[in-house]
Amino acid sequence: MVAASSDFLPHPLDPLSKEEIQSVIGIVKKAHGELLFNVISLHEPRKAELTKWLENPSTPRPTRIADVVVIAPGGKVYDGLVDIALGSITKWELLDGLQPIITMEELMAVEHVCRKDPKVIEQCEFSGIPKENMDKVYCDPWTIGYDERHGNKVRLQQALMYYRPNVDDCQYQYPLDFCPIYDAERNEIIAIDIPKVRRPLSKMQAINYHPAGVEKAGGYRNNLKPINITQPEGVSFKMTGREIEWQNWKFHIGFNYREGIILNNITFNDKGNVRPIFYRLSLAEMVVPYGNPEHPHQRKHAFDLGEYGAGYMANSLTLGCDCKGSIHYLDADFPTRAGGIRTIKNAICIHEEDDGILFKHSDFRDDSVIVTRARKLIIQQIFTAANYEYAIQQDGTIQPEIKLTGILNTYAMDPNEDTHGWGTQVYPGVNAHNHQHLFCLRIDANVDGPNNTVFMADAVASEAPVGSPENYYGNAFSVKRTKFSTVGQSATDYDGTTSRTWDICNTNKLHPYSGKPASYKLVSREVPRLLPKEGSLVWKRAGFARHAVHVTRYQDDQLWPAGRHVPQTSGEPSLGLPEWMGDGSESIDNTDVVLWHTFGVTHIPAPEDFPIMPVEPITLLLRPRNFFSNNPVMDVPPSFCSTPSQVAANGVGVTNATDKISKLAFTNGSGDCCTNGTNGLS
Amino acid sequence: MVAASSDFLPHPLDPLSKEEIQSVIGIVKKAHGELLFNVISLHEPRKAELTKWLENPSTPRPTRIADVVVIAPGGKVYDGLVDIALGSITKWELLDGLQPIITMEELMAVEHVCRKDPKVIEQCEFSGIPKENMDKVYCDPWTIGYDERHGNKVRLQQALMYYRPNVDDCQYQYPLDFCPIYDAERNEIIAIDIPKVRRPLSKMQAINYHPAGVEKAGGYRNNLKPINITQPEGVSFKMTGREIEWQNWKFHIGFNYREGIILNNITFNDKGNVRPIFYRLSLAEMVVPYGNPEHPHQRKHAFDLGEYGAGYMANSLTLGCDCKGSIHYLDADFPTRAGGIRTIKNAICIHEEDDGILFKHSDFRDDSVIVTRARKLIIQQIFTAANYEYAIQQDGTIQPEIKLTGILNTYAMDPNEDTHGWGTQVYPGVNAHNHQHLFCLRIDANVDGPNNTVFMADAVASEAPVGSPENYYGNAFSVKRTKFSTVGQSATDYDGTTSRTWDICNTNKLHPYSGKPASYKLVSREVPRLLPKEGSLVWKRAGFARHAVHVTRYQDDQLWPAGRHVPQTSGEPSLGLPEWMGDGSESIDNTDVVLWHTFGVTHIPAPEDFPIMPVEPITLLLRPRNFFSNNPVMDVPPSFCSTPSQVAANGVGVTNATDKISKLAFTNGSGDCCTNGTNGLS
Missing domain, CATH: 2.70.98.20 (Copper amine oxidase, catalytic domain)
Structure with a gap:
């Protein structure tokens, strides 16, 4: 829907386009050389200025400003602002003791480093994993939260470790009990937290939700008939840009x-x-504090928005899979670390849903009735914060x-180990905190x-x-x-x-x-x-x-x-x-x-949440x-409406817009219609 | 689904059939002559007996017993039990100071009596209604709750009064300020509660949700496109009797x-x-207490189930109107007061709904993904308790x-009257408590x-x-x-x-x-x-x-x-x-x-709830x-599933059961499919 031509003027609140991001990358590189791009995002117009323009579009259009965060060699973090039309950097500030958001690329680097690190390999061997199996060792890269031993001058992540004997296994059933700490600037492991009590690798059989796993457990149920949702005349919303x-x-x-x-x-x-x-x-913002006080689990309290980003972690959505009906999608564009463009196709899904009854009233004295169905508009995204997704509507x-x-975050557990109530053994050897x-x-x-x-x-x-006069009956x-x-x-x-x-x-x-x-x-x-x-x-x-x-x-x-x-x-x-x-x-x-x-x-x-958690x-x-003068949806056409006078006139004049598509479950008939709303009294 | 033939054996928990109710009516009439039937309902088998039969259907089948309540001449109330197969009354007990549930027929009688009662007519005239307009006076018949002046020996209702100048108007906008009390045995008004401060009839223009009213206010919106829900292969449930x-x-x-x-x-x-x-x-059970302490509003605290009955007040439901898709209905049979049968057609609606995502996980490291959609089964009824409906799922x-x-219960209000916070003026002259x-x-x-x-x-x-060793980080x-x-x-x-x-x-x-x-x-x-x-x-x-x-x-x-x-x-x-x-x-x-x-x-x-309330x-x-050994829905077929090894093999072997019916909102294409689950990282 968004025109790609250069004469298209974006709405002042539109996210930066690919072209704008590329332009900013060029401006910054020209001024400051090679560095890692952390954020290039719309710096939203000041409210006073935007409000003036929204009220009167003939006043000056707010200029397009990019909010830029980069990491320069030596781990130096800069906050900047770039005026895109002017091609100029209007702010460039070196930060001290602040670490910006962790990008997907930074997260993905950790596992590769862990697999090659001799001290990590040593710990894996101690857990019972031969060093030739290091390709079966995985890690969930996590924000370190805050660790007072390491402070905030060095850019860190912690690596929650797992063993996955088969590449298609659910990763979270063989947790390892140690936790490497990764330095993003040096791209290496700088420390490993090792618990006093060690927990060797679980020998439990894997449980899997993938088709081969389900087949092994008895196969899929085959008794679900399809439910189709169609909008033959299209959608009821209109998009103008965004x-x-x-x-x-x-x-x-x-x-x-x-x-x-x-x-x-x-x-x-x-x-x-x-x-x-x-x-x-x-x-x-959001925060996910875990309740196990044993070191280093206190570090598990990710701020999924501030530390990873609901935009950066957005899933690419698919028709009929994440949503059904007639769907409109919007993509999202972000910079890559090196200064390229990363596009998340279908990052936002927009669609309508039938929402049951909007209002209904029937009067048993005269058999009059009104039923009006509700509709809702869903603006949705799904983002993965390492092991959870959130569908936001x-x-x-x-x-x-x-x-x-x-999937639950899990930790290793010995047979008969006491969880002290800080977690639950959801599967043998698996403690979910x-x-x-x-x-x-x-x-x-x-x-x-x-x-x-x-x-x-x-x-x-x-x-x-x-009993008092003001409240006699209470x-x-x-x-x-x-x-x-x-x-x-x-x-x-x-x-x-x-x-x-x-x-x-x-x-x-x-x-x-x-x-x-x-x-x-x-x-x-x-x-x-x-x-x-x-x-x-x-x-x-x-x-x-x-x-x-x-x-x-x-x-x-x-x-x-x-x-x-x-x-x-x-x-x-x-x-x-x-x-x-x-x-x-x-x-x-x-x-x-x-x-x-x-x-x-x-x-x-609880075990019901494992190995994958049904939606909560x-x-x-x-x-x-007290906002509207009265019910603001009375003008939504009813499915059926009969007034007392229409009932008295044997139904002459009733409104009947009942869906003719619905069917009786066990016959081919379309059922009785509402024209006789009688409750059987005579 | 329930066979009508006489050799059909009902499940011991099936409601009494028409034939069974008729049989009970005959047995009671034969023994006790003419009386008013209040309840004829299944007296459920004792749990010990039924459990034995459920575990082993070759043990004796619990007998069919009817729970009977009648009102005999003189207002005498009897509780009885009737053994249907034996044709015998096994219990017949005269109650003292107890009033059984108020039936629809009893409720409907009140308005007719009010319109003809001279004292009610006098009060209407005092409110400003000419006596020739008594056909425009309506009442919501209500349980009296408990009024210590009248006790419980006499069977009573209170009549909440309204004026409705046009038969099709929403009734609740011209409330009257007095409250007649109706004696069901004598079928007459025995008292009228009249407030000290009188409130004459509102002169405000009517506001209506019926088509003529909406047309007058500007007409219906015409920008809603249909959403169709179909189940071309039928439903996924099976009914055996009930x-x-x-x-x-x-x-x-x-x-x-x-x-x-x-x-x-x-x-x-x-x-x-x-x-x-x-x-x-x-x-x-349910109770709806109102918060206005002024007499006689303390009586407004209906027990909708115990005083009217969610079964007796059930609406007759209609395809595509109250529910969409493939629907199975069950009827309900009740006795009439005089000993006939009243059938509520489609009292229960049974259907399935798509319920969004059941579970999803995607791994940004290897682009593997699983999405499984949820389904729910709805067992629904809607009942009208005088001015509310409840859609129960x-x-x-x-x-x-x-x-x-x-619709809100409303009471009359003078211009500039202080509600004292016990209610809200939702429309001029209308106080909703x-x-x-x-x-x-x-x-x-x-x-x-x-x-x-x-x-x-x-x-x-x-x-x-x-800071303590057990909780250092808190x-x-x-x-x-x-x-x-x-x-x-x-x-x-x-x-x-x-x-x-x-x-x-x-x-x-x-x-x-x-x-x-x-x-x-x-x-x-x-x-x-x-x-x-x-x-x-x-x-x-x-x-x-x-x-x-x-x-x-x-x-x-x-x-x-x-x-x-x-x-x-x-x-x-x-x-x-x-x-x-x-x-x-x-x-x-x-x-x-x-x-x-x-x-x-x-x-x-609030005014948004008037004249009809959107669903809350x-x-x-x-x-x-801790009931199931693990996630009990892993065997629900996924819409899409790709494992890490399948992604690595360019998608060979992925499960793709994505709905092919869904469409893009603004093109005719079916959109990109999930086979490329990439988030754009490369």
């Missing part, structure tokens, strides 16, 4: 190496009045959804305009006792709304007993009927507490995860709540959100605010409340 | 007037070993799901056998401080399991901060790898506290709603946790669950237990943990 219009919604779909999908400038056409709702919505009514699947997946959704609110206020809403019983309850006037007040946790929600309100726009402010309500129920303790390494590094909600005043460039460069941060001081919150005194009342929401799951593994979904809702 | 087999699952689908769908004798064929999981699963992996839609929907799921557990034990599981941080966390040894210990609430779950365990079956008991975990996140206070009328009547979980020892006939006969109970004493819990000392350790789970939502209305879903999961 702007999508669908069912009164309009927004721009961005994508970067870090957050993956970004939804920008989300508006809703409310009967001709185009109302802003969110300026920018994205998954901004953000539907039109704004329902971020994450599906966890993939407890962990959490904590995601941070960044909500840059724009509810009917930039000035918003966040309230915490708790459903509470009246304080008046049973049934009184209402909502207690707590306004967040300052940043400090906003750091709040979930309370399931009060059905706690957080309301992003425009207090300048009161609803004509309810008198309440126009708002979007954050309804999120999977909100575990950060289990690493206050003052722990994870607590220090993942400041965003200390509470379910934090609200800050909008600032350009405050995008990623664990900091801009996450690998090897010590957490002293805590970067990102804790810095931005300052002493907490800043006012967030009726101003441009950003809500940071941390949610997720605590995963105590996590979902939350952003719902309009 | 027993269903699907994807290793087998269970019986029951249905009664009270709970609607009942899933019985749920088993899973685990590689040839048929393992029991649940003996019986059903939605057993219970899918194969056991995910009870409720979708709330329909705060309320909760609290459902009670009855889980009659049978996890690998009848003797089960329930544990509460909380994810908690280690108690060892940061990341240690594990699961704290609290065993419920007695009934009293089991009364527990939800705790979102610890991701609390409840595990139904068979402590006699330890997993060979994890060493943990075979279990099903209850994962439920929509668990608000009962907001009516301790000691309040609702708290007394809805004992089950005091806590999220209660566990009792199995007893035949302990089915409905607010008691067998719910209308007009005073809550003194609390019937049902509080009775059965006794002093709480009974052991529930390693025995036949029933878990009662209360969940739901607190609904603070509530879902929970019953998940196997």
Whole structure:
């Protein structure tokens, strides 16, 4: 859909094109010679400038700026900005003690080095692997997190080691008990962490999910009949470049190496009045702390977005496989380390799904009925963070959804070893450690305009006792709304007993009927507490995860709540959100605010999750409340509607748009239709 | 599917057939003359007897017994049992101060009486309705709950009054402010509750969701293209009578007037070993307390199952309208009051749905990938409880799901009247009161056998401080399991901060790898506290709603946790669950237990819910943990699978069962296929 011609003007929020990335590579190489490209990504326009242009496209179009991170010889890291049209570098800053994101190419290097390293070979032999079998040794390259013995001046990874006797085996069933540390600059292993108690290689038979493994275990089931989903007249959405219009919604779909999908400038056409709702919505960070305190497992708490990138790790999606129906895909372009282009084909999938009943009412007194079906729009990506994939959906009514699947991280275990409750033996010799997946959704609110206020809403019983005149029968309850006037007040946790929600309100726009402010309500129920303790390494590094909600005043460039460069941060001081919150005194009342929401799951593994884990979904809702004058979907054509007068006239005039495709399961008939909605009373 | 011939032997759990109901009617009429039939429903076989027969069908087949409730002249209520084969009444008991469920016929009578009652007409005139317009006065007939002025000797309903100037208008926009009380025995209005402050009829223009109303407001949107769901080879399930087999699952689908769908004798064929999981699963009760303390609104706290019945209120479903694809329906038969038969055609809908990704893994080092799609089986009913419908889904992996839609209960409101926070003005003159929907799921557990034990599981941080040898980096966390040894210990609430779950365990079956008991975990996140206070009328009547979980020892006939006969109970004493819990000392350790789970939502209305409410879903999961030896769905054929060796051999041997039906949105091509799973790295 995006024209390739040079006279095409990209939307200011479009990701950098291949041509733009190539242009930046040329500019940087010319100025600074050979170096390794870590990031070349859109430096998003300042909000003030972009807002002006969005409101009036005849004002100057924001210029295209590239955000550049490079690693120069000697491991020197530079942050830069490049003005693409001018061909000039406007910022070039040497960083000290900061390590940028770990690219796929860097990750892939580790295994090759491990296999050839004499000390690693020695440890493999100790585990019972002959040195001629080193091609059967694999490693999951991981961020090292932070290891105080090694600090952050040297660019490191840790290698979680596995043996795989057959190349097609699931890798995670023969974990090794030692952990090499890899120096990316020297491209070598600089240390190996070896536990005091050694665990020799498991002799257990492999269990596999590939066809040969399934055949061995009895073969595939053959009793699933196909379900086909077709859209013979095409899709109901329209794309203009990366702007999508669908069912009164309009927004721009961005994508970067870090957050993956970004939804920008989300508006809703409310009967001709185009109302802003969110300026920018994205998954901004996540952390996966593991709960085993034995050294060096404390280092397992990857920040999958800040340390690997949801964009960099995006899967290339395929029709009918990852999604069904009529699909539109968007690709993603990134630089390679050496200055080439890497394209992820079909990185984003856009499609519609039938979503069951939207609303229904039937009246048993007169047999009138209305049934209207729902539709949702899915903007999806799947990214692999070493051993998990996340299918992220953000539907039109704004329902971020994450599906966890993939393979558990595992560690070696001796027969009869006590897990101490820090993990579960999911297969003989395989210990899967407890962990959490904590995601941070960044909500840059724009509810009917930039000035918003966040309230915490708790459903509470009246304080008046049973038997008192104000609450004689004891049934009184209402909502207690707590306004967040300052940043400090906003750091709040979930309370399931009060059905706690957080309301992003425009207090300048009161609803004509309810008198309440126009708002979007954050309804999120999977909100575990950060289990690493206050003052722990994870607590220090993942400041965003200390509470379910934090609200800050909008600032350009405050995008990623664990900091801009996450690998090897010590957490002293805590970067990102804790810095931005300052002493907490800043006012967030009726101003441009950003809500940071941390949610997720605590995963105590079980054998059912092995060797591959069935999907575990996590979902939350952003719902309009007191925003629309009334139900905004009454104009969705119903499948069937009969009014009392039509029923009385024997069905004359009823609306019957019932799907004629559906069939009875065990006959060829199409079943009775709804024209007789009778419940059998006569 | 059920043969009509007389030699067909029903499954002992099949609902009573038309013929059986008719036979019972004949037997009762012969013995007791003319009376009103309230209930004729299967009296389920005793568990001991049925279990014996299920294990060995050559043992005596449990006899068919009908549970009968009738109302005899003078309002006398009788509970009876009828042995159908013997044609004999084995129990016939006069009840005192108990009122049985309110049938649809009884509900429908109220409006007719109201329209003709002089005192109601007088009140309508006072509200501004001329007496010649009484045909435009409607009422929602409601259970009276409990009103201490009227007690429970007389069978009552309350009439929530509305004016509807046009027969096709949405009824709920012109509420009237008074509330007649209807005596079912005398078929007349015996009192009217009239508020001190009167609210005249609203003059606001009507807002309507019917086609004429939508046309007036600008018409239907015309930009939705169809999505078709087809199953050209039919369904993947098999029905034998009311027993269903699907994807290793087998269970019986029951249905009664009270709970609607009942899933019985749920088993899973685990590689040839048929393992029991649940003996019986059903939605057993619900209560909807409203939060406005002003008299007589405290009476609004309907027990939709105990007072109206999810079976009696079931909608007749229609193909392509309520569900899409290939559908199998089951009808429901009930007696009419006078002794006829009322059939709800298509009361239960059974169908499959594609459910996105079941599991996926891709390895960025070797480009191997597996994607397997999920399928779910939906057993669904929709029931109307006066102004709500609930679409209940219970899918194969056991995910009870409720979708709330329909129309808000509303009350009259003067312009500028203060709602005191007990409700929201959703439309001028229309006050929708705060309320909760609290459902009670009855889980009659049978996890690998009848003797089960329930544990509460909380994810908690280690108690060892940061810096201590046991928790140096502060990341240690594990699961704290609290065993419920007695009934009293089991009364527990939800705790979102610890991701609390409840595990139904068979402590006699330890997993060979994890060493943990075979279990099903209850994962439920929509668990608000009962907001009516301790000691309040609702708290007394809805004992089950005091806590999220209660566990009792199995007893035949302990089915409905607010008691067998719910209308007009005073809550003194609390019937049902509080009775059965006794002093709480009974052991529930390693025995036949029933878990009662209360969940739901607190609904603070907003204008978006009016005049008809878009669906609000509530879902929970019953998940196997440490039950299967490993992932039990590895034998579901993948859409696509390539192993590392196949990728290395340029794709020779890969499994490609990708759907060929899906299409690109904006071209006619079928898109690139997965054979090249490359992420673009080279």
